[in-house]
Amino acid sequence: MKMEVKVREITESSIQEVAEKALIIRQDIIKMLGESGSGHTGGSLSAADIVSCLYFWEMNVDPQRPQQEERDRFVLSKGHAAPVLYAALAEKGYFQREELAKLRKLGSPLQGHPDMRKVPGVDASTGSLGQGISWAVGMALAGKMDRRSNRVYALLGDGEIEEGIVWEALMAASHYHLDNLVAFLDHNGLQIDGPIREVMSPEPVADKFRAFGWETLIVDGHNHRQIMEALATARSTSGRPTVIIADTVKGKGCSFMENRAEWHGTAPNKEQVTQALAELGQV
Amino acid sequence: MEKQATRDAYGQALVELGRKYDNVVVLDADLSKSTKTADFAKVFPERFINAGIAEQNMIGMAAGLAASGKVAFASSFAIFATGRAFEMVRNSLAYANLNVKVCATHAGLTVGEDGGSHQSVEDIAIMRSVPNICVVVPADGTSTRKAVTSIYQRTGPVYLRLGRPSVPILYDEGVDFTIGRGIELREGRDATLIACGIMVAKCLEAADSLHADGIEVSVVDMHTIKPIDQELIVRKARETGAILTVEEHSVLGGLGGAVCEVVCENYPVPVHRMGINDVFGQSGSPDELMQYYGLTVKKIIDNVHILMKKK
Numbered sequence: 001m002k003m004e005v006k007v008r009e010i011t012e013s014s015i016q017e018v019a020e021k022a023l024i025i026r027q028d029i030i031k032m033l034g035e036s037g038s039g040h041t042g043g044s045l046s047a048a049d050i051v052s053c054l055y056f057w058e059m060n061v062d063p064q065r066p067q068q069e070e071r072d073r074f075v076l077s078k079g080h081a082a083p084v085l086y087a088a089l090a091e092k093g094y095f096q097r098e099e100l101a102k103l104r105k106l107g108s109p110l111q112g113h114p115d116m117r118k119v120p121g122v123d124a125s126t127g128s129l130g131q132g133i134s135w136a137v138g139m140a141l142a143g144k145m146d147r148r149s150n151r152v153y154a155l156l157g158d159g160e161i162e163e164g165i166v167w168e169a170l171m172a173a174s175h176y177h178l179d180n181l182v183a184f185l186d187h188n189g190l191q192i193d194g195p196i197r198e199v200m201s202p203e204p205v206a207d208k209f210r211a212f213g214w215e216t217l218i219v220d221g222h223n224h225r226q227i228m229e230a231l232a233t234a235r236s237t238s239g240r241p242t243v244i245i246a247d248t249v250k251g252k253g254c255s256f257m258e259n260r261a262e263w264h265g266t267a268p269n270k271e272q273v274t275q276a277l278a279e280l281g282q283v
Numbered sequence: 284m285e286k287q288a289t290r291d292a293y294g295q296a297l298v299e300l301g302r303k304y305d306n307v308v309v310l311d312a313d314l315s316k317s318t319k320t321a322d323f324a325k326v327f328p329e330r331f332i333n334a335g336i337a338e339q340n341m342i343g344m345a346a347g348l349a350a351s352g353k354v355a356f357a358s359s360f361a362i363f364a365t366g367r368a369f370e371m372v373r374n375s376l377a378y379a380n381l382n383v384k385v386c387a388t389h390a391g392l393t394v395g396e397d398g399g400s401h402q403s404v405e406d407i408a409i410m411r412s413v414p415n416i417c418v419v420v421p422a423d424g425t426s427t428r429k430a431v432t433s434i435y436q437r438t439g440p441v442y443l444r445l446g447r448p449s450v451p452i453l454y455d456e457g458v459d460f461t462i463g464r465g466i467e468l469r470e471g472r473d474a475t476l477i478a479c480g481i482m483v484a485k486c487l488e489a490a491d492s493l494h495a496d497g498i499e500v501s502v503v504d505m506h507t508i509k510p511i512d513q514e515l516i517v518r519k520a521r522e523t524g525a526i527l528t529v530e531e532h533s534v535l536g537g538l539g540g541a542v543c544e545v546v547c548e549n550y551p552v553p554v555h556r557m558g559i560n561d562v563f564g565q566s567g568s569p570d571e572l573m574q575y576y577g578l579t580v581k582k583i584i585d586n587v588h589i590l591m592k593k594k
Contacts, residue, residue: 069352116350116379124350125379131371134340138347138355141332145308145353165371168340176332 010228014057018224021091022052026253027280028087028100034273036104039112042250042263044084046188046221047155050246053227054153055088063093066120072150073139075124077132078157078186079113080265085122086110094121130163132156133183137173140181140241151235154183159191161202167212173241174213181241182234183214186221188250190261209243221246253280286449287424289480290388293445294319296431297356301327304435310345310357312338317447318358318388338363342371342385349381354435357383361390361403361444365410376440377415384434385410386443391531392559392576393448393481393569402564408536410442411509417462418508420444420530420538422483423453426506429460437462444480446531448569451484453504465512467519471499474587474594475519478529479505479538482557482578486529489583500587511541513549520550525590527555531578534558553593555586 008014025048033039055061059072076085083103090097095109102108109118113127123139126132136154143150160166173181185205193199202208209216215237219226227246234242250264251257254276257268268276301307301323312334315321324331332348334341338359345355357364364387365372376383387406394402410418419434419441421427427445434441458466468483469490476486483504490500501519505512520526526546528539539556546554559576573579 073351075347124347125375128370128374130339131343131346131375134343134371135347135350135375137340138344138349139351140347141344142308142348142351142353145329146351165337165339165343168334168337169343172334172337172340172344175335 010225015224015228018052018056018228021056022049023280024091025052025084025087027277028090028097029083030254030268030273030276030280032083032086032100032103033267034270035101037267038104039083039267040080040265041267042190042257042260043078043157043186043188044081045252045254045257046248046250047081047084047186048252049222049224050155050184050186050227051084051088053224053231055092057228058231059153060150063121066094070148070150073123073136073152075132075136075139075152075154076114076126077136077154078129078160079126079132082112082114085114089119089121092121095119129157129160130165133166134169136181136183137169137178140173140178141176143180144178150180152181156183156185158185158187158189158202158205159196161185161205162200170209170212170214177239178241179238182231183241183243185243185245186248187245188248190250190259190264192261192264194261206245209245213240215240215242216245217242218245218247221248222252255279284451286451288447288449289421289424289427289445290319290447292424292427293386293388293431294322296428297323298326300431300435301330304354306353307435308332308348308353308355310334310341310355312336312341312359312363314359320358338368339371342368343375345383346375346379346381349383355383356386358386358388360401361387361406362401365403365406365442369409373413377413380415380439382438384441384443386445388445389447390444391446392564392572393446393531395447395569395572396566398566399563404533404559404564406444407508407532407538408540411536411541415439417441417510418444419462419506420479420508421506422480422504423450425452425454425456425458426460429458430506433460433462446481448481450481453484453487460506463507463510463512465515466504466506467501467515468504469500469502471501472523473498473500474525474527474590475501475503475523476527476529476583477503477505477516477538477542479508480531482529482531485580486583488580489587492580492584493587498587505538508538508541511545513545516542516545517549520546520552524594525553527557527583527586527590529557529583532558533561535561553590555590557582557586
């Protein structure tokens with residue numbers, strides 16, 4: 001059975017729902033990283049709104065049937081942001097929220113980077129940067145071969161695109177006219193060693209994506225309406241893949257983390273968890 | 284004696300496989316005429332993906348295809364498939380245990396004139412060390428075709444090592460080719476030659492000469508390097524008391540290394556490893572190179588004599 005192509009009106013209530021889910025995702029990110037004591041906080045928070053729009057608006061997935069062939073796929077190419085994916089999957093109902101407390105613990109399915117063999121709903125094992133977008137191209141190719149209407153979404157970090165394989169994959173996606181593929185660029189401007197412009201600038205990113213043949217859209221990565229509208233534009237684009245460059249703030253939602261590179265790979269301590277949750281609106 | 288390059292047999296086998304199974308897809312990185320995946324591309328253009336000169340993305344795309352239900356055969360030269368794209372093979376294919384078959388041609392010295400930069404002498408060792416990867420090195424055209432079917436039927440990543448030059452056909456269609464089970468081609472009590480790939484035919488030739496001198500050796504085609512046939516190795520160690528391993532690959536970590544691991548831990552007997560002695564190759568004709576690096580029938584015979592004195 002073919003899934004119907006969604007053409008839905010973006011309403012205030014749908015935006016409200018996505019916003020509420022994004023808040024829950026952010027709270028869960030903080031809680032699970034507080035429990036694990038290690039992990040990637042900043043880049044999980046910066047991507048929370050994108051991931052919320054995907055799982056709670058855009059993607060055609062069924063948590064009861066995580067292996068269904070016709071499902072849309074999501075590849076977290078910036079695999080270190082695993083907490084944002086795990087939080088979204090738990091909220092969507094792929095597994096119990098209590099599992100989140102086991103992040104990065106011995107024997108837990110919730111590995112430091114996503115493992116498709118351990119977690120229902122994880123479509124790709126990622127973590128080594130740059131490889132996920134390449135998987136996504138392969139998935140989109142498979143969709144075309146099988147004449148399926150499902151779509152493939154990938155999320156790239158802006159530091160991640162310093163990896164050479166990314167550009168091999170981008171080249172292939174436009175060469176093969178993969179209009180069933182959408183990549184997000186989480187453009188938060190920071191990588192582990194500092195601002196991307198100082199470490200190894202990939203700028204100007206929009207020009208580069210355009211030059212590689214991608215439909216290139218730029219949005220405020222924390223504005224749900226803009227993200228949802230860009231996704232609709234991507235659906236109506238044919239003959240080439242779409243990138244949505246999402247300008248974001250690393251650590252978004254927690255004042256003491258925002259725009260600070262040191263929160264790339266640091267987990268909050270107890271006091272910081274309390275402060276972060278208070279700021280996010282949970283006492 | 285009839286000859287065929289294992290890469291030619293691979294090309295034919297892919298077409299047969301493509302006819303039987305709709306979920307077979309083939310990828311290449313701008314070497315399809317050399318790896319012979321062009322045979323498949325001609326018949327099934329809609330199931331063939333040229334990655335261009337981008338081996339890393341070829342492996343990544345193969346992962347995405349396999350994660351979508353395809354059985355992906357990805358080909359390039361051995362040096363690039365296992366070297367340049369190593370970390371993609373490791374993290375995208377093996378870690379996720381995906382159904383991708385990395386089928387690399389032009390392995391070893393017999394690439395010939397292209398020289399050391401293109402002669403992969405370490406690929407078996409590299410691939411063998413990665414969890415989940417099965418390593419198969421067929422000796423002739425017939426067993427290559429059997430291997431292609433076998434690796435299709437096996438779930439998970441496989442490294443299939445193929446060669447450039449024509450090599451003698453050793454098997455008829457009735458051969459029982461089972462992954463993980465070595466084939467004892469000849470039985471003798473004085474020593475055992477365990478070989479893989481193009482060296483199997485040379486070992487058979489050496490065994491004939493030795494027989495004329497009154498020495499009877501066993502010859503084993505150890506086409507699967509991982510999982511290796513422990514039971515057969517231990518039995519041959521017990522029966523013959525000396526083992527010579529022969530491979531067109533570094534003596535470090537390949538077939539010789541794998542056999543030594545089994546022998547040392549289970550039934551220690553003298554072993555000598557023939558292969559490339561931890562050096563890079565160079566330009567030359569395949570025959571000249573095999574001569575220069577000592578991978579000849581004469582050297583096999585010499586080493587059997589030396590080994591037997593150690594018994």
